[in-house]
Amino acid sequence: MFLSPGDLFGAGGAGLSQTPASGAVWCLELLCHCPRAPADVCPCPVCALQFCQAKHKDVTMAVLHELYNYLSVQAGNFECGNPENLKSKCIWVSEVKDHVLNVTGSSSQKFEAALHWILNSNKDLGIRLKGRDLSEPVSSVEEVFCLESAHPQMGLGCRFRRAVVTAIMNLFLFFWSLITLWGILLYLRYRWRKMEEEEQAMYEMVKKIIAVVQDHYKEWERNLERYPYVGIFHVRDSLIPPQSRKKMKRVWERAVDFLASNESRIQTESHRVAGEDMLVWRWTQPSYLSDSEH
Known part of the structure; x- marks a missing residue:
């Protein structure tokens, strides 16, 4: 059973001529300003509570809207x-709070309620609490030290300048990458050419070594040399x-390794000489076998 304003203020409303409608309005004001008011003092507490919740949400949305705009403008100015x-985006x-309360005329409780909304929301509201x-990351409103916009609001001129700078930087990076790749290709071509030249020089050196060692052996057979072998460093010199x-x-080192691994007609030995x-x-x-091959 709901109590009427007359029940609260005495029989007949104690001189107050209030209708049920005016009592409902009084109840709304009571609930909106004092959420802990007893539920049995109003003719329709459920309706009043729903109205106050909607009003509270509207106020919170207004604070969030101003918060978003202010932070986005500041972030845009910084950029x-x-x-x-x-000093930072x-x-x-404290600075954000003073601005929002001054513009919206809300209370500190409403500002903190907006921070709670941001903290507990699963959506990206474009506002970061740090x-x-x-x-x-922060886990409570008390830990919030500063606020930052995730979507800076920039003017047309600023956007154009940033777009031009970004385009120039991307173009520079493109040409720099192109030059780097071209330099790598040139270096690889140079290395391949040097390797081919070195490979060819190694085979030429192998041929010369074989000729020197074979000629030395022939001269030894004709008693023109004292030993049938010849020093490796002597051949090099x-x-x-x-x-x-x-x-x-x-x-030279590659030619020596090649002879040790691939040439059976030349044997590497160790001798005491001088x-x-x-x-x-x-x-x-x-x-005679070498001559028959020729």
């Missing part, structure tokens, strides 16, 4: 030359002039 000398919560550590030995070092141990090459195929 477009920063005329207000802002994240505006201190604590003192900007990299850490006879084939490569001193000024070219550093440049031809890799070619009191020193040294590596030598010996021709293992008799001269």
Whole structure:
């Protein structure tokens, strides 16, 4: 059973001529300003509560709207030359609060309610709440240190300048990537050509070594040489002039490795020559077989 205003103020309303409709209006004001008012003081508490909830939502939406606009404008100014000398797009919560309350005329409770709405909403409202550590997410309104817009509002001129700068940067990156790829291709071509030249030089060196070792063996057979083998460094010194030995070092080493792995007619041995141990090459195929091949 609902109580009428007459029941609250005495029989006949204690001199107050209130109709049920005016009592409902009084009840709305009571509930909207005092949400903890007893439910049995109003003729329609459910309707009044729904009305107050809708009104509360409208006020919160108005605060959020102004909050969004203010932060987006500030973020846009920061992105477009920063005329207000802002230190960051994240505006201190006290500064945001003063602006919103001044524009909307709302209370601090409504501002905090808007922050709660942002914090608990599953949707992206375009407003970011940040604590003192900007990299850490906040879990309560008390931890909010500053607010930042995720969608800066920029003027047409600023958007055009940023678009031009972005286009120039992308064009620069494109040409830089193109030049880099072209340089890599040129370097690879150079390396392939050098490898082919080195490969060819190695085979030429192998041929010369075989000829020197074979000629030395023939001269030994004719008693023109004391030993049937010849020192490896002696062959190198006879084939490569001193000024070219550093440049031809890799070619020579590859030729020596190739002979050790692929040439059965030349055998690598170690002998003591002139009191020193040294590596030598010996021709293992008799001269008559070599001549028959030719």
